[in-house]
Amino acid sequence: MIKKSVLIYGEYSGYGKSLADGFKQLGYKSEVFSFSGDGFKKINSGITLPEKNKIQRYISIIKLIPTFLKFKNIIIINPEFVSRKNLGFLILSIFKLTRKRIILMACGDDTPFIKYGLENIIPNWPYSDIPLPQKDYFLKEKDIFTNNLIASLAFKIIPVMYDYRVSWEQTKFKNKLTKTIPLACDGELQPIKKTKDKIVIMHGINRIDFKGTKVVKSALNEIEKKYPNDVEIIYPEHLPLTEYLEIMKRVDIAIDQTKGNSYGMNAIYSMFSGHVVLAPANDLFLNDINLQDSPIVKIKNTKESIVNSLSLLIEAKNMLDDKKKASQEYAVNVHSPVKIAEKIEHYLI
Incomplete structure (x- = not known):
């Protein structure tokens, strides 16, 4: 019997690591591919990409392709992880040619979240009273292209919270949208600390x-x-x-x-x-x-x-x-x- 398998492509705050843990409990072969362990958080997430210059980075990603292809399902945490700087077009093309089941998570800043937040469609949008991190944040042509490419290749798009579901509902990909499935977290239950004087x-x-x-x-x-x-x-x-x-x-x-x-x-x-x-x-x-x-x-x-x-x-x-x-x-x-x-x-x- 061929073992079920899923690769979590990208990491945000331990969410990818938590998903992999959940699938392992269900009997899947499951790993996380993290580009940097989510920055300063240094999350130990399985397959990681050391910080290198652009050429070395590309070579490292290409060398990992045989490892990626060992998995039947690919869960992409955010379109950012298959952007041009991460050889996204090549990686997505290979996934499609090898008939991988691609699932896109609506999780974190992306083109729909920014576009429809600016159009006041998302209540209590976090950027409503502050500037965006940069000009045309996630709204450049290359961002829109990446977003549409991965969404078109995905079998389903799964939002992790209300804010992301509402934004993706406005897109031409809304027919791929599932019900919201909350964030997974592999936190360990700690003994409850008794409340003291302070x-x-x-x-x-x-x-x-x-x-x-x-x-x-x-x-x-x-x-x-x-x-x-x-x-x-x-x-x-x-x-x-x-x-x-x-x-x-x-x-x-x-x-x-x-x-x-x-x-x-x-x-x-x-x-x-x-x-x-x-x-x-x-x-x-x-x-x-x-x-x-x-x-x-x-x-x-x-x-x-x-x-x-x-x-x-x-x-x-x-x-x-x-x-x-x-x-x-x-x-x-x-x-x-x-x-x-x-x-x-x-x-x-």
């Missing part, structure tokens, strides 16, 4: 404007003044994933982000670690994945929203340990790698 509140610093960090810091400054003897605030910044997860062990409350309609991988790792998490997680998000409610404390992109939510938690600190337990149960039920892999498996060969 509540430790964390906000990880990463993509400051996109995540709403200025608003979060302003709110936390007020909380420190309001409860000087009751809280400790920490801001881990640009840490490798392993170090970040170690810091999480002393945290009670984590603020993920204030923008968008959902939450990211950091929030899910926090829930596995037993934190009470603050994030948008609004009704658009809940309805999209058929949930009635979640233990995530819902916040908006305002200082007042965060201060009010934290104040309620601090003043009812005897309830925090129960809320931490609810966070862990939710993370296991909604984001466990094997459960997510089972949902994606329907579209594989």
Whole structure:
């Protein structure tokens, strides 16, 4: 019997590694191809491409093609990973010629997310009040070409959250779009830290404007003044994933982000670690994945929203340990790698 196999092409914040873990639990041969371990996060994701000059990079990718071809299914995390600078046209052509089943994830910034965000179609779009990272961000001709090429070759396009589903629904590829399948996370359940006299509140610093960090810091400054003897605030910044997860062990409350309609991988790792998490997680998000409610404390992109939510938690600190337990149960039920892999498996060969 030929073993089922799937290659995860690209890595974002441990999501690729988590998907591979889920498929392995289902009996698949599964690996992640990561171009750099997702930058400073240094995620150990399996097949990696060392940082080299352009020519060496091309040679390294070409040498890996026989390894890629050992897999029957290819899950591409984002069109960026098959862009021209990554020999995307060559790689996609080979995948198509060798009849690989290609699945594209709608995950992270891409052409539809930027285009339809600018057209005010995505509620609470993170870039609505800040400049884009660069001119014509994901809207250059080469970006649009890459996006359309991979979408045309993909068997299905799977959104990981409401924001990406809405943007891809506006495209000519909407017939390939599946229901939203949430992010997978391979976080390990940690012993729940008993809440002590000082509540430790964390906000990880990463993509400051996109995540709403200025608003979060302003709110936390007020909380420190309001409860000087009751809280400790920490801001881990640009840490490798392993170090970040170690810091999480002393945290009670984590603020993920204030923008968008959902939450990211950091929030899910926090829930596995037993934190009470603050994030948008609004009704658009809940309805999209058929949930009635979640233990995530819902916040908006305002200082007042965060201060009010934290104040309620601090003043009812005897309830925090129960809320931490609810966070862990939710993370296991909604984001466990094997459960997510089972949902994606329907579209594989």
